[in-house]
Amino acid sequence: MTSKKKLIRVTTVPSSLIGLLSGQLTFMKRYYEVIGITSPNEYDFLKKFTDAEEIEVIPVEMTRKITPLKDFLALIRLYKIFRSEKPFIVHSHTPKAGTLSMLAAKLAGVPHRLHTIAGLPLLEAKGLKRILLNQVEKITYACATKIYPNSFGLKDIILEEKFTNTNKIKVIGNGSSNGIDTSFFESDLISSQEKNALKQHLGLTNKDFVFVFIGRLVTDKGINELIKAFVEINKRHPHTKLLLVGGYETVLDPISAYSMETIKTHKNIVPVGWQDDVRPYFAISHALVFPSYREGFPNVVLQAGAMKLPCIVSNINGCNEIISDNVNGFIIPVKNTESLIIHMERLYAMNPEDLHIMGEKSREMIISKFERKFVWDCLLNEYQQIENKLEPNFKTTI
Structure with a gap:
């Protein structure tokens, strides 16, 4: 042999x-x-x-x-x-x-x-x-x-x-x-009981529209722009929540003092730290927001798409190869808070059926190209x- x-x-x-x-x-x-x-x-x-x-x-x-x-x-x-x-x-x-x-x-x-x-x-x-x-x-x-x-x-x-x-x-x-293992990143695997328990634990209600970010909470991931955008969105729409899943890197790439303080004090921003299993957090959310400055090929966008979430991503390599604008999400300019506000509002205002169709298209595309x-x-x-x-x-x- x-x-x-x-x-x-x-x-x-x-x-x-x-x-x-x-x-x-x-x-x-x-x-x-x-x-x-x-x-x-x-x-x-x-x-x-x-x-x-x-x-x-x-x-x-x-x-x-x-x-x-x-x-x-x-x-x-x-x-x-x-x-x-x-x-x-x-x-x-x-x-x-x-x-x-x-x-x-x-x-x-x-x-x-x-x-x-x-x-x-x-x-x-x-x-x-x-x-x-x-x-x-x-x-x-x-x-x-x-x-x-x-x-x-x-x-x-x-x-x-x-x-x-x-x-x-x-x-x-x-x-x-x-x-991506699409048999693992599958929204149907998260039961209604599990989702309800997590929402209750995090203080979310069925009236809330939940934006989620998953990744390192650093400047390069667009966190400073995301925090500013969400604060504005939440003023207009109090039933929005921002779920932050990930840890900080205070030495290599810290976020601004304003962002850090806002995350700590804003009642509708929910930081949960690093999580070994991010699927339940996708399952209780309506859309991923990922305004990164640079990527290779972002796993989190693959995961969100497999979990049938529409995504807002920056117009950078990787992100714009997973998301097709107006098909399974929106592509926005890098470091552009105003565009982030506009497209977060578009998702919030979208008909639930159209939002569902956008998420379904995401999963179909990920299965066909990135299994x-x-x-x-x-x-x-x-x-x-x-x-x-x-x-x-x-x-x-x-």
Whole structure:
């Protein structure tokens, strides 16, 4: 029996393993010997992932910030792991893991070095920081043998920025890093009793029209604009509520003092923090509002669509590949509070039957283009195409 080739998947932190690759590594175990690498922090996330996927995960301390000494130590550690494990493929996700693992894998002579891009934080950077991040991105792509942006819009941005060339870059399937399990994100799975209990717990009534945001409560997700828009909407329509599902990042990307204070004090804004299962919160809501500044391919919009919610999203890559304007939601300009107010009001004023039809169209489209098994099969096909080509021997380049 032929032994399986070794596949190593790398993310910066454990929550990214769960958020980006849930279920995928178990699927790939049928075809490859799979190892994960991520930071040892976020222990609960790491344990949850290893228990669910039943794969070996090697801890390597990596940070999401610029930390030269820690980054160098992580690079050395990754190099030693790759030299010892001799993988057929190293496939990385998230910016820091991508830079470190692609460089380490090239130095270690790994023949196939793949990096998935699920967003470009550098797009919001300016000045010297932007110049530095641009150079780091180019190094990452130069060390990789294939680059996989998880949306077509992101591919266009990468080529416009001249980070790499067309021969090295490819979108897997229709986009998305992992697709979505539409049998799990199914509104009928949440019972009326469960929905009523959650609404009662959160102080919501059947008269309320509930807008929901799910994600990190940070500036880059458009939270400052969302808070201003909702305050105005609620003045006009007191039976509106804004449900915020997610945690803050007060160091990396804090929201404004006004937004923070308003979230704490506004009686119709309901923050519930991080939730392991977001489906009940979709189920008690009428629409998702997701005014992000930048994305790769946003899972939350896939999830909301699968749960039959119309969505208001920014006109950015990923979002505008899931939502068709006036069909399964609305697309608005980035950082535009006034447009957000107009379209939140449009959804609020919509006939319930039209709102229902919009949600149904969302689910139909997600099933047809982004079902999880389809995305996994497309990625497996990519691996197998690589495998069937003539492979260089595993050798060191230094």
